[in-house]
Amino acid sequence: MREAAAARGLDIEIRERPAARSLPEAAELLGILPSGIVKTLVVKRPSANSGAEGDYLFALVPGGRAISWPKLRALVGVNKLRLPEADLALAATGYERGTIVPIGSTTDWPVYADDTIVGQRIAMGAGSHGFSLFVDADDLIAAYGATVADISVPEEPRD
Known part of the structure; x- marks a missing residue:
C-alpha cells in the first residue's frame, strides 16, 4: 500500500482503529465527521462486446451518501451498472469488501469521485x-486522473 501510494506521489497516513458498528461510531473513533469517511465501491460495468465479462470502476462516495445509479450510469455512458459479488470484487481489486481502496489495487480501474470530497482530507479503507x-x-483525484462529478444522493435514514 505505501509503495503504491509513493509510486503515485501520494502522502498517506495509515491508522489502526477498532471495529465500529456504524458510520457515526467510526467517525467518532477517527475524530472526523461521518462525511470524511469515503467508501470505495467497486462497480461492474458491462462489456462493449456482448457476451464478454465487462470490467470495473471505482466510485468514491462520502459517508452519509449513496451512489446515484442514474447519475453514474449517465456519466459512464452505460445503461447498466451493478455492485459485484464479494468474490468478484476481491478478484478485481485484491481487497476484501470494507477494505477496498484504489491505491494498490491489483488493477488500475477508472476512478469516479463524488464532487463533495474535493478539498478535503479523507479517510478510506x-x-x-x-x-x-x-x-x-x-x-488522490489527481494521482488517478479521477473523474469528479455529482454521483451521489443522501442516504435514506435507517430505522
Missing part, C-alpha cells in the same frame, strides 16, 4: 480490516 487510510482527496 486501507487494504485490511482494522485500519484506515488518510489522504488529501485532491491529491
Whole structure:
C-alpha cells in the first residue's frame, strides 16, 4: 500500500482503529465527521462486446451518501451498472469488501469521485480490516486522473 501510494506521489497516513458498528461510531473513533469517511465501491460495468465479462470502476462516495445509479450510469455512458459479488470484487481489486481502496489495487480501474470530497482530507479503507487510510482527496483525484462529478444522493435514514 505505501509503495503504491509513493509510486503515485501520494502522502498517506495509515491508522489502526477498532471495529465500529456504524458510520457515526467510526467517525467518532477517527475524530472526523461521518462525511470524511469515503467508501470505495467497486462497480461492474458491462462489456462493449456482448457476451464478454465487462470490467470495473471505482466510485468514491462520502459517508452519509449513496451512489446515484442514474447519475453514474449517465456519466459512464452505460445503461447498466451493478455492485459485484464479494468474490468478484476481491478478484478485481485484491481487497476484501470494507477494505477496498484504489491505491494498490491489483488493477488500475477508472476512478469516479463524488464532487463533495474535493478539498478535503479523507479517510478510506486501507487494504485490511482494522485500519484506515488518510489522504488529501485532491491529491488522490489527481494521482488517478479521477473523474469528479455529482454521483451521489443522501442516504435514506435507517430505522
